[in-house]
Amino acid sequence: MSTHTAPSSTYRLQMRPAGGLRDAAETAPYLHRLGVGALYTAPLLAAPGSTHGYDWTDPRRVCPDLGGEEARAALAARLRALGLGLVVDIVPNHMSVAVPEANAWWWEVLRDGPGAAHARCFDIDWRRGPLELPVLPDDGDGGAAALGRLELRDGALELDGRRYPVAPGTAPEGDRSDPARVHGAQHYRLVSWRRSREAMSYRRFFDVSDLAALRVEDPWVFERVHREVLRWAEEGEVTGLRVDHPDGLADPGGYLRRLRGRFDGWIAVEKILAPGEDPPQTWPVEGTTGYDALREVCGVFIDPAGEAPLTRLAEELGAPGEPGPVEEECKRRAAMEVLAAETRRIAEVVDRVGRRDGEGGSDGEDGRGDADGRGAPDRRDAPDGPSPATVRAVAELLAAFPAYRTYLPEGEGRWAQAVRRARKRAGEPTGEGAGEGAWGGTPDAAAEVDRIDAAVRADPGGEAAVRIQQTSGMVMAKGVEDTAFYRATRFIALNEVGGDPSEFGVSVDAFHAAQARREASHPRAMTTLSTHDTKRSEDVRARLAVIAEVPDAFADLVREGTGRCGLSEPSLNLLAWQTLVGAWPISAARLRDHLLKAAREAKLATSWTDPDPAFEEEVRAWPERVMSDGRIACSVEGFVARIRAHGWSNALGQKLVQLLMPGVPDVYQGTELWDMSLVDPDNRRPVDFTAREVVLERLESGRRPPVDASGEAKMHVVRQALRLRRRRDLRGYLPLRAEGGAAGHAVAFARGPGGAVAAVATRLPVGLEAEGGWGDTVLPLPSGPGRWRDLLSGREVETPGGCRSAAPRLGDLLAQYPVALLERRE
Structure with missing residues (x-):
């Protein structure tokens, strides 16, 4: 447990283009008056035009769209004058490669290949030969038509407005050279976007091919990635760091120990904990960013008696009643389909290890570079495909993890649990739609699980172990958060990042036990109720929690509404009615955008990669149909009027608990008043701080507001709690x-x-x-x-x-x- 000075509280601000740092400096006095201890910013090294900051391209400078270095220094000075700390979000796992010209490191790697000075920065498997970039539009022709539009212009290959570098000497006639011939001579190949579902030669952030993973386990890379942020810290301008997605790193513990050696402030990691799980004790950090706290706080306001009737309603409507089986199946599909490229790469590593062990020799490398990380050990041909049994075994193992990641050797217990589950599943026939040709079960798959287990236990720091651990969290996130949570929709208040929909509420005794553990082990960890990644704001969940107390009345509303204008896909239909109630009143446009995203994430009737135009048109039309149906609109309004005050009670209760419980409480931008936001980008909308300052001025004059639609009562709770935390031990x-x-x-x-x-x-x-x-x-x-x-x-x-x-x-x-x-x- 770290003992470094922690802020009394934090306030998260999204950094918007067009001067976000200057806006933050103007907002700082308001935050100080509110009682905040530290401003907590989205990443500042963002790519130009970024709306969230996690797609950064240049570690040397603050995003110019945010105001650049001058505005950052001015913000730091303003905060210091007010006595406020600054917590900065950093992204060590990946960089944006969406626009190659915007990323000097990536441009150099594309141009010079494995011999590039910055080749060691990226997790690339050069054994495959030229680096494949899955960027070509594909209407079933494998991207051939798009390649026909390739041009050579100003010394670079250009396609649909994107430019790609040309290696020296590969365009002998300059711009008059044949573009196809020049393309074939590069260290990269432009391929169909569909190729990313089959095989990838570079590790990504989840399944986002525009975000290439970094190798910060290399000290040389670590220094270059963190140089600017550490400079700010050395000058006393940063008091805390929020580390994004450490589970994607090769060695999270080693990375955090190296970071701690260079930074003596407060560190929180964006780490999803399973119920009952704690961060590894060897991590020298204060704790996580608080999704575990969110689960506990929100859960204690949910009535477990609502589980049975809401389960019956879901099953009556044709949606899943129990979330557990849905989650298991979605994790398997994530490993077998969405992240098939990562699964196959691990299987290749396992097969390669097996061949090497069988031959009694060693190639001495893990495919991530030579001794100093600058390139590949050789340019051998791409390896043969892995055996179907190995692929199946890897997929089942990835889907069997009970937590996002095990940290071997510390997490041996969870690893053993995953092996037992995977061994059982690997011996079963593959389910319908799981790709029988590539993924079908074989009698050898269970034995392959045992072979993988033996290899990982023999070398827990080896490539097979590392890549499995890096990928298990991706499978959990894509399978559960981004799929199952949109399919198992019996009660969406539980379907939150870090949540466990199978646990219907948290008892008071369990809540107290969890807080006692937090105070004993991680008293300076962050706690939260809303973030830029939550699927519904804290106040939407607070109102939805009331449904668990009146499930029969809600069921009547849903039955009536479904009979008049229900959606044809049952899981989305049930989600839609809960969303309508939880966020009411909501514009048709906001509801439409949310439901379209939910439908595509569920991947049942449509998806991001295989959209169904007819179904999506049905979804687009639904909000207007509901709101123009006077009978339905009146029923929804009447139901919300019945539960609204109870929702406010829950919202104030969970906010006070979060702000006063052990940990460092974070307030997400704007949520000091009622906030009925849904999943991003809805929860990243601009915040009206002028209106909030007016409310704050009234509270400072001694006003004790009523609990009503204005939300002033919530700011009253937030202000008094934050100011108390700032002055009391x-x-x-x-x-x-x-x-x-x-x-x-x-x-x-x-x-x-x-x-x-x-x-x-x-x-x-x-x-x-x-x-x-x-x-x-x-x-x-x-x-x-x-x-x-x-x-x-x-x-x-x-x-x-x-x-x-x-x-x-x-x-x-x-x-x-x-x-x-x-x-x-x-």
């Missing part, structure tokens, strides 16, 4: 347990020396209302007499100590707000 965690008939509707805990701060939240508000409210339920506060003040309502609470009758009644404590933030008066 909140070490320690003490569960507080209500007593009385409604005790199960409260979640509360104390923080700080002697439990001097207490957070109290209402859960399952529909049931609480049905039971007649809090009645005689009380909340015993930390022992000993004292005087407390609720920073939200201003109410003073006396606790003489000793007997239950002296404990404050929850009905009094939560009379104005469904939450309370108590501070013991000195």
